[in-house]
Amino acid sequence: MNFPQELKYTKDHEWIKVEGSAATVGITAFAQEEIGEVVFVELPAIGTEFRQGDSLCVVESTKAASDVYAPVSGRVSAVNEVLADEPGKVNEGPYESGWLVKLEAVQSEEIEGLMDAAAYSAIVG
Amino acid sequence: MSKVMSDLRRTPLYHEHLKSEGKMVPFAGWEMPVQYPAGLVKEHECVRENVGLFDVSHMGEIEVKGGGAIAYLDYVTCNSVASMKDGQAQYSALPNPAGGVIDDIIVYRFSAEHFLLCVNAANADIDFAWLKEHERSDAEVTNVSDQYAQIAVQGPKAFQLLERVFGRAIGIEVKPFWFVQDVWRESPVIIARTGYTGEDGVEIFVSPEKAGELWEVLLQKGEDLGVLPCGLGARDSLRLEVCYPLHGHELSPEISAIESGLAWIVKPEKKGDFIGRSVLEREKSEGAQRALAGFYLEEPGIAREGTEVHSLDGRSIGTVTSGTRTPTVGKREGKALGLMLIERKYAELDTQLYAIVRGKNIALRVVKTPFYKKKAA
Numbered sequence: 001m002n003f004p005q006e007l008k009y010t011k012d013h014e015w016i017k018v019e020g021s022a023a024t025v026g027i028t029a030f031a032q033e034e035i036g037e038v039v040f041v042e043l044p045a046i047g048t049e050f051r052q053g054d055s056l057c058v059v060e061s062t063k064a065a066s067d068v069y070a071p072v073s074g075r076v077s078a079v080n081e082v083l084a085d086e087p088g089k090v091n092e093g094p095y096e097s098g099w100l101v102k103l104e105a106v107q108s109e110e111i112e113g114l115m116d117a118a119a120y121s122a123i124v125g
Numbered sequence: 126m127s128k129v130m131s132d133l134r135r136t137p138l139y140h141e142h143l144k145s146e147g148k149m150v151p152f153a154g155w156e157m158p159v160q161y162p163a164g165l166v167k168e169h170e171c172v173r174e175n176v177g178l179f180d181v182s183h184m185g186e187i188e189v190k191g192g193g194a195i196a197y198l199d200y201v202t203c204n205s206v207a208s209m210k211d212g213q214a215q216y217s218a219l220p221n222p223a224g225g226v227i228d229d230i231i232v233y234r235f236s237a238e239h240f241l242l243c244v245n246a247a248n249a250d251i252d253f254a255w256l257k258e259h260e261r262s263d264a265e266v267t268n269v270s271d272q273y274a275q276i277a278v279q280g281p282k283a284f285q286l287l288e289r290v291f292g293r294a295i296g297i298e299v300k301p302f303w304f305v306q307d308v309w310r311e312s313p314v315i316i317a318r319t320g321y322t323g324e325d326g327v328e329i330f331v332s333p334e335k336a337g338e339l340w341e342v343l344l345q346k347g348e349d350l351g352v353l354p355c356g357l358g359a360r361d362s363l364r365l366e367v368c369y370p371l372h373g374h375e376l377s378p379e380i381s382a383i384e385s386g387l388a389w390i391v392k393p394e395k396k397g398d399f400i401g402r403s404v405l406e407r408e409k410s411e412g413a414q415r416a417l418a419g420f421y422l423e424e425p426g427i428a429r430e431g432t433e434v435h436s437l438d439g440r441s442i443g444t445v446t447s448g449t450r451t452p453t454v455g456k457r458e459g460k461a462l463g464l465m466l467i468e469r470k471y472a473e474l475d476t477q478l479y480a481i482v483r484g485k486n487i488a489l490r491v492v493k494t495p496f497y498k499k500k501a502a
Contacts, residue, residue, distance in 0.1 A: 037166055039450045039461065040425045042483070058483065060427050062165060062362070062449050065483075084425070 001029050001124070004095055008071070008111060009120035015095065016071040016114065023106045025056065026099045027068060027090065030124045035061040038090040043079040044101065050074060052110050057100055059090060072110040074103030136182035137274040137333035141340045145354045153247035155183040158356040168359035169452040172322050173499075175351035176280035178343055179360055181328065182336065185249025185270045187242040187256060193263030194238050196397065201259055202232065203382060203405060205395040209234040214302045214317050217390055218382055219252060220401030224408065225378040226385060228252050229370065231319060233304060241269075241315075243328075245372050259400075274336035278343060279326035279363075281500065286347040287327065290339075291316070295327060309339065321360065323367030324499050362451040366497040368419055368464060374430055374446045375417055375464055383408035384466065386417045415443065416472040419494035420480075421460040426487050428480035434465050435479045435486070443467030445480060454496045462496055 007015045013031035017024045032038065040060040050056055050070040057068050057079075080099050082089060090098035115123075133156040142149065147158030158180070160168060171177045189198060198206040204217035213234050219227040228248040233241040244252045253268045260266045278287060284296035291307060295316060299305055304317035315330040331339050344352055361371070368386075370376045376385050382405055383391065393406035422428055432445040448463025455461065471478060474493060479486040 036164070039427060039455070042426070062427075062451075063358070065427070065429075087425075 001033075001121075002095075003028065003117040003121050005117045007095070008114035008116065010069065010071045010114060011123065012069050013124075014068055014071050016111075018072075018106065018108065018111055021104060021106055021108065022077070023072065023074060023103045024099050025068070025071060025101045025103065026094055027059065028120070028124075029094050031066075032091045032094045032098070035059065035066050036063045037061055038087045041080075041083045041087050041090065041100065043083070044076050046076050046078065048076045050076070050103075052107070059100075060087075068100060070103075071114060072103070072106045072108075074106035076101055077104040078102040134183075136180055137336040138180040138182060138276075138340055141337055142180065142354070147354070147356060150357070152357055153183060153245075155246060157183060158354070160356040160358045161354050163353050165356075165358040165362065166452045168353055168355040169362050171351060171353040172280045172324055172355060172359065172363055173453050174281065175353075176278060176282040176286050176326070176347055177322075177353050177355035177359070178340065178347075179277040179279065179355050180275075180340070181277050182274040182333075183246035184275055185244040185246060185252065185268070186273045186330070187244060187253055188267045188269045189240040189242065189256075190238060190265045190267070191261075191263040192238055193261050194240055197259070197261050197264030198232065198240060199395060199397055200399050201256060202230070203387075203392065203399060203401065204232070204390040205392040206232060206234070206240075207396060211236055212303050212305070214304050214319050216302075218376070218387060219255065220382055220399070220405065221378050222401055222404075223378075224381040224383070224401040224404030226372065226376040226380065226382050226387070227255055227378055229372055229376055229387075231317075233315070233317065243275075248372060272332070273330045274333045275328055275330050276336065276340060276343070277320055277322075277326065277328045279320050279322040279324045281324060282347075282350045282352075283324070283326035286343060286350055286352060287316075289346045290342055296325065299327075301325075310335065314339075321369055322363040323369070323495070323497060324363075361447075362449060365447055365449065365462070365464070366451050366454050366495065368495040370417075370464075371447060375466070380415075380466065381405065381408055381413050384413045384415045384417065412469060414469060415466050416469040417446070417464055417466055418472040418476075418491045419462065419464055419496060420478070420489045421458060421462050421492050422480065423460070423477075423488040423490055426480075426482055427461045428463050428482055428487065428489065433481045434467055434489075435481060436471060437477060437479065442471055442478070448480075451496075462492075464494075
């Protein structure tokens with residue numbers, strides 16, 4: 001299973017790509033396989049502020065609704081509008097077309113505590 | 126997972142599921158496959174388009190024997206056993222005195238003095254204790270669950286596959302809701318034309334010792350027909366599309382059989398009293414407080430079991446009993462669907478209501494059921 005090297009990971013199966021004070025968040029290949037076919041994503045409003053660990057959005061699959069937690073604190077600057085019509089992108093391209101939320105003004109110190117690809121790969125086996 | 130897997134029971138087909146890389150989960154005290162590598166969607170579609178196999182060995186089987194079997198069964202069930210013929214299978218229920226449903230079952234009549242009941246795995250012990258409580262000297266009740274494994278073969282190509290395995294045209298020889306006894310590789314089998322998917326097919330009762338072999342032969346001989354082993358996940362989405370109730374959701378001891386939409390199997394005109402008769406007879410003729418209704422969500426999202434349903438003016442009027450987005454109907458309509466138990470006056474077609482999902486009002490509409498009908502042969 002693929003876990004891109006340049007991303008950071010959480011134990012709750014989110015990935016985050018940090019570029020300065022901005023970041024993109026999504027769920028990992030492991031997560032999308034576990035939850036099954038995604039049929040709906042409830043995304044937050046632009047401008048909403050989240051603390052690390054808050055529920056950032058909800059991914060609804062045929063099996064269950066799953067909270068996606070903010071890997072770091074920040075403010076929503078964009079959401080993936082494509083998912084309204086094509087929620088399945090989360091399954092097809094969890095790291096690319098299936099990204100969920102972009103954050104600005106992120107707390108970069110919080111990044112230190114996150115896992116790299118090797119550590120995440122080890123916990124999901 | 127919180128449950129320790131080793132506490133769970135395993136069916137005679139457990140090793141077949143491991144061979145097919147089934148994802149094993151706890152279900153009603155058993156370790157069962159929720160899906161295999163093909164996945165819920167492909168397994169569901171396979172049953173609608175080709176043929177799928179289900180391990181249903183976890184279901185319970187209870188034998189009733191004796192000269193008083195018919196009178197006994199007509200007392201503990203709400204459907205009419207006296208009107209059954211030898212070789213017939215009948216969908217029925219065990220009511221409690223309040224008219225609620227202890228379990229929904231299938232009754233198989235071998236003869237006037239010999240019946241077999243197939244019951245839900247989750248309720249097998251409760252059902253047996255209840256039936257034993259009402260046992261009579263001329264109606265002996267025995268739990269024979271250990272003597273049977275059960276395999277369901279379901280889909281438009283099911284009879285093609287069964288012909289290859291049993292050498293007979295079950296689809297022609299056996300009418301829907303009838304069964305035959307046969308012998309396969311020197312082992313007795315009961316082949317019943319029943320099922321829980323809305324497609325044609327059978328449920329085969331086989332000895333635990335022979336079950337694995339039969340399963341493998343079905344997989345092997347059905348390979349070019351596209352046969353797949355199918356798990357509990359697909360079983361649930363399939364039954365929901367044809368609005369078959371699931372005990373614990375649409376049926377429970379606290380919901381009257383009439384409210385659950387089972388009026389068609391409640392026969393107050395049959396001879397003699399039966400448990401729950403007075404309530405069920407009254408509700409069947411006058412109507413009950415609540416009714417089960419099918420719905421489509423008119424906005425993106427899913428309304429799952431337990432979701433509250435509100436009228437447009439914000440009153441809480443009931444709850445969703447089962448809901449998801451299913452492969453066949455979901456693709457056809459582009460909508461999620463479900464069943465809900467609501468105040469009867471809101472159950473009319475096209476009524477608009479709200480499902481309250483994570484605090485938000487999601488529009489839904491009452492629609493005609495079933496959501497899916499199998500294609501004509």
